[in-house]
Structures are given as C-alpha cells and as structure tokens.
Amino acid sequence: MVQKYQSPVRIYKHPFEMVMAAYQKRFPTCKMIPVFVGCDILSDEKSEDESKHTVERRCKLNVDAPRLLKRMVGVDYVYFVQKNAIDWRERKLRITAYNETFSSRVIIKETCQYTVHPENPNWTCFEQTAEMEIRSFWGFESSVEKIAMKQYTSNIKKGKEIIEFYLNEIITSGTTHIPTWAEKNPHLARLPPPEEQTPQCTGFTKSEQGAQLSANNLSRTSSSSGDAEFTVCSERTAGGAADDKLEEEYIERKLGILRPLEESKLIQLRNWLSDTHNGKLPRDEHILRFLRARDFHMEKARELLCQCLSWRKLHQVDRLLETWNPPSIFKDYYCGCWHHHDNEGRPLYILRIGQMDTKGLLKALGQDQILKQVLYIMEQGLQKCQEASDTLNKPMSRTHSLRRSSTCNISSWSCIVDLEGLNMRHLWRPAVQALLRIIEVIENNYPETMARLLIVRAPRVFPVIWTLISPFIDEKTRSKFMMYSGTDYLGPGGLVDYVPKEFIPDFLGGPCECNMSEGGPVPKSLYRAEWEKGDGMQLWEESIYKTGSCMKGSPHEVMLEVPTKDCVITWDFDIMKCDVVFSLYHSKKRLGPIIEGETQSILAGNLSNNGAISTQIISKNMTLGRDYSLVEQSPVFREGESIQGSHIARAPGFYILQWKLHTAPSNPTSTLPVVTDVLYQVTHTPKAKVLYYHEVLDSEDFKGSMSSLESCQSAFSSLSLATQSSAGSSISR
Secondary structure (H helix, E strand, O other): OEEEEEOOEEEEOOOHHHHHHHHHOOOOOOOOOOOEEEEEEEEEEEOOOOOEEEEEEEEEEOOOOOHHHHHHHOOOOEEEEEEEEEEOOOOEEEEEEEEOOOOOOEEEEEEEEEEEOOOOOOOEEEEEEEEEEEOOOOOOHHHHHHHHHHHHHHHHHHHHHHHHHHHHHHHHOOOOOOOOHHHHOOOOOOOOOHHHHOOOOOOOOOOOOOOOOOOOOOOOOOOOOOOOOEEEOOOOEOOEOOOOOOEHHHHHHHHOOOOHHHHHHHHHHHHHHHHHEOOEEEOHHHHHHHHHHOOOOHHHHHHHHHHHHHHHHHHOHHHHHHHOOOOHHHHHHOOEEEEEEOOOOOEEEEEEHHHEOHHHHHHHHOHHHHHHHHHHHHHHHHHHHHHHHHHHOOOOOOOOOOOOOOOOOOOOEEEEEEOOOOOHHHHOHHHHHHHHHHHHHHHHHOOOOEEEEEEEOOOOOHHHHHHHHHHHOOHHHHOOEEEOOOOHHHOOOOHHHOOOHHHOEHHHOOOEOOOOOOOEOOOHHHOOOOOOOOOOOOOOOOOOOEEEEEEOOEOEEEEEEEOOOOOEEEEEEEEEEOOEEEEEEEEOOOOOOOOOOOOOOOEOOEOOOOOOOOOOOOOOOOOEOOOEEEEEEEEEEOOOOEEEEEEEOOOOEEEEEEEEEOOOOOOOOOOOOOOOOHHHHHHOOOEEEEEEEEEEEOHHHOOOOHHHHHHOOOOOOOOOOOOOOOOOEEEEO
16 A cells, blocks of 8 residues: 655745755754764765755664664665755755665655745745655564654754754854855846746735735635535646645644644645536535544545535535525524534533424424424534634634634534433434434534534433434534533533633523523424425425436437537536546437436435436437547546536537446456356446536536536536636636
8 A cells, every 4th residue: 555645834934045055954863863873975976056956865773673673674774865955046955765665665755845935035945755665564664654654743843943943043143144045146047037927926825815925925715605514626737637735834823833744644635626626615624524524534534525525516506695584483482593602712502402393393293394404503603603703714803702722723512411301202213213313414524513512401301312423423523522410510520621700601600691592492383294204304306406326338428419519517516426437429419308307206315216217319220420529528537526517518419427336347367267157246346426407508608617607597506616718618627
C-alpha cells in the first residue's frame, strides 16, 4: 500500500534569500536533527551566470528503530540521495529525495519546494509531499511503516522550528537583508513586462465573492449566502484546475491544531473533491468532520462524504432554510429552541422531550414532516456555528463571559435534553422507529456536529429507552452524552461547568427565560385521517433528481427532444456506485418512447430506485452512423464523482443521454477458471447507479455556467454552480 503525505503551505514571513541562508546552515550536519549524521556531495553544478545551482548529496541517517530490527536487517544507518536545485533568478528551490538503502523493498520519494509568496514578495512559501511504498521487508512491513511514518512526521514538526531558529540567529548576528540575484547582477537581470510585475494570487484563498486576503494576507473568506457549510469555488480557468491551497497558519487558526498526517488527509480529500466536484464544495470544517468521524481514514471518509453530498443534492437540503415553513403545530406543541451559547461559544439547543406528545405529533404531522423539522434544526445549527465563529473573530467586551477556545472556529453545538415527564407513552413503537430512523439520517449526514449532549432529570424509565436506542448511536457520539438524574445537575460538575450560569433555563432552576412552547397533548382533531399510509419519511414527494441503474450490456438511457438548433442541453449527475462512461448521442428521428418512469421510494439518507423502468432506447440492431451518431463521450467517471456539463445542439432532433457501466478489460493470460454458474453471475454482476438531472434551455437563457442557469429560473440544485460553456460542447467534472 502506498502511503502519501501532503503538507499545508507553510509561510515564512522573511524574504526568500534569508530563508535560503537559514536552510544552508543545516548542512553538513544539524545539531537540531540528531538523526542526520552527515552527508557527502555527489555533484555540484552552477550555470555560467550563477543564477542556477544544483547540488546532489548522499545523506546518512541514524533511524530511530529498535536495535533488534537493525540487527536483523543488518544495517545501522539509512542512506538517502537528495538533490537541491535552486534558481536565484526565479527565487525558487526544489528539493527531491529518495532512499538508497533497501530501495528494492521500500520506495520513499519526497519533494519539497520553497517559493516566493504570490501576494507578498518579502515572504516565502514552503510545500512538501512524500510517498512511501513498502513492497516487502521480511515480514516486518507493518512495523517498518509505523517507524517510518513516526520518524517522518516528527521531522516535519522540527522543520519549521529549525528554519526559524537559524533565521533568528542570522538576524541576531546583524544580517537583516540579503540582496536578490537581480540586485547583485542588474546587468544580467531580466525584468518581466509591467503586467507580469503585479503579484497574482494563485488561489490560496478563494470564495464565491472572490479571492481576498486580510491585513496579514493569510485569512480566508467564505460565501455569505446559502448554507453555511459550503463554499462556492470559482470557475476553472482556461489554463486548467484552480490552485486552491491550505495554509498552515489558517489551519491552526481556523480548524485547530492537527497532527501532520491529519493535515495531509484533509488536504488530500479536499484536493480530490476539487478535482471531481465542480461548483459548491464543502467548507474545510465540514470535510474535517467527516474525516474525524472515520478516524481520518480517507477512503471511508470520502465514501461517507460523497453519499452525503448526493443526499443533499437529491433532497435539496441546501434550500431547506429558505423553503421549509414549519407547520403551526410545531410552534404550538414542539418543545425545543435555540438558547444562547455554552461556555466555549457553541450554539446551545434546549429540548424538553418529556413535555411533548410524541405520539400526537407523529399522528398529526407524519414522519416526513418530523424529519424535515429535525433537518431544519440541523441546518440552523450549521448556520449558527458559522455566526458563532464570526463572533469569536470580533473583539469582545470585558463583560463577555465567553471562554475563548484555542481556535476561532465553531463547528459543533451543545444540547440540553430535559427528560422530566418522560414515561411509557413515549415508548410507542412507531415513535421509537421514527426516532431510530432520524438517528440514522443524522449519523450519516451530520457527523461530529454534536459537541456534547447534557441529559438532565432522567426518570426511571429512561434506562429502558436508552437500551433501545444506544446500539444505533455511533460510539463516538455516545461518548459525548452526559447524564444527570435527580437535581445533581445544578451542583459542581453539572451544567454550570458547560453552560454560563446566567443562561441556565428557569425550568431547570436558572435565571434565564426560555422562549419555547410548553407542549402538552396534541388535539385529536389535528390527527391525519390515515397517517400510516404513504409516509416513508420522504423529504420531498417529487425530487428534481432521479436515479438510474445500469449493468453490463444494459446502459441507462434518457431521450430528449430538442425542437430547434442552438438549444443547450445541460446535465448534472453523481456516480453513486461503480464507474461509468457517459455519452451523448443524436438522432434525427425518434428511436423509442421517452420512458423515464422512475417511481422512486427514496428514504432520506438511503437512495433506492424501486420499480424504475430502465428501457434501453438504442437497441442492439441499430447501427452507429446510420440510425444515430455519437456527439461526445466522456472519459471514465469514478465512483463518488460529481459531473456537470452542457452541449449546444447544432441540429434539432432527439438526443440520448447514456450512462454505461465501465468494466475493466479481461485479462487473456489469466489462469483463473471461468465461472459458468448462472446464479453466481446474476447475483455478482456489478450494477452502477447514478443520480442525475437534465434540462433543455433556449440559447438566450443559457449564459455559460450553472450559476446563470439559476438566474434563468432553472431547477438546478444550488450545489451545481460550475459548468464551463464552450463554442461547441463540454463535459466537465
């Protein structure tokens, strides 16, 4: 398995030449790096004008490994070859290194570079990437991998300290400025044209409102519209993908102190999403929550996050705060509200389950309405977290009781649950089933959003309820539950340790009034006539997105009629399962019925496609080039990717959108036996699944991007904001 590491951008607030002087002090040995025993110069080359200097060294390292392991493998030292190529004219140093010892068994490659900050020519940026692959190591692969990663990450932490130490040493000695190569050689310096002299931001900090830097050129801006959890990425430039990088100082200030490997996983997942999900990307705090929920296992976190993004898109959750208007029954009989903040500045929610008629609410509203209300509260919580973060970044008054945390970012909230009045009527089976389903949806789509849950005045019946629901709650989430029985919640170790005393609700013995309904029985006159039927906890009865499945030899196809030329066909789809190839075909005549009768029974958080009619429009007896023509075809789209694209129809007629399962080519040299069991083949045939939406627009309504589609009343989700338009057609990731 290949282990990868990618560092955030480290900023030295010193000129490039000063940083290079500090870097050179690391050789031939460095007392601050005890494992670095010494080095030999293998080659040393300079250009004629001395603007370029390349040095290749053989470095000797004393790896901190168990002595028994060293004796077994027969080595005391490990050797690396390091090549440093510095360009004084461009003010750039590139460092590449690879291992010489055990190179046939272990492959380690590292690349580092020092460059001038794109916004401040007097600052220096440092970036670092590495890969390690252990092919075989006499059965010690796992141990060697742990030792190598431990050694590597410990050296990463020391790297910045060493440079800062030598910089201070140079400045203390009286050197505060080192002339640039151009200053030393003005007659050789090649000055760029005036338009190139203006510093250009390469995308360190981007948002919907453009790339902006604060007074110290390090703060990031985020979109102020829509869901607080998502940041709109700028559209890609003609030169390729946007270069959007995380800075080390930003991570520490906004996301908290992360270990090097945690930083690396965040950057890797963020880069993957940037490559595969155009438009609105999750905020860094949101990505970090999914990584934490899966203990920074990138593949598991990526799978969970992609499922969540598709779920949000399918059910238009990003529009929930704007479109959902809670029924009056909630206002009259639902006992819950947002209530100030806890000691760390997190939003605080108060819920009085014991005072609510859960059976009456469920019969009067149904599961779907209850679920919408819960999700509405969750979305409010995300928004309030962002508002709390903004508050933390503002100067506070002396009387403010808020305890500042180590970072100025709030990504979770606290909740007080009052169980006074809880009894056996709350154990009504449909209510418990609805609760378990809600827990599942929240666990899958809002991980790590609960900082702590304080349960007070738990009655005797609560252990029975807890026994029923606790197995369905993630272990990490369960560890955040704190339970108090009787009146001990007011003493030491109680609520006052987590909530400011002045914000404790009056019904819990505090001085603060809580603006919420008193609850009580829901009148039976408000019950639905047949509440059990047709209630599958569905967010929207009709979603603009649909699901389709395709197997080998049976693609999923949709036919659209384009009445006039220059109409624009747009599409937006997510790959839910397996890999697919997307194609667009054209025919002058109708090839088959426009059948897209997908009767969806989509449970929130669990996409299904029961009873979908997957008619294959292009039959096997049709000939490409005679009956229909290929307009464009995509490369292979991988599972989890989100794709938006458009095509300007140069001719009227019928266009077929086709999703086909991609299968790896068979290996003719394989010696594996051929499977002839028909039942096995049927049950083990891969089945791809896509979530898609399409639309045909008049040319005057299409402005070239998904954002313009929204402005012309398109039904596209607010997540889909970045499709490029070309003179002909485009398939964009």
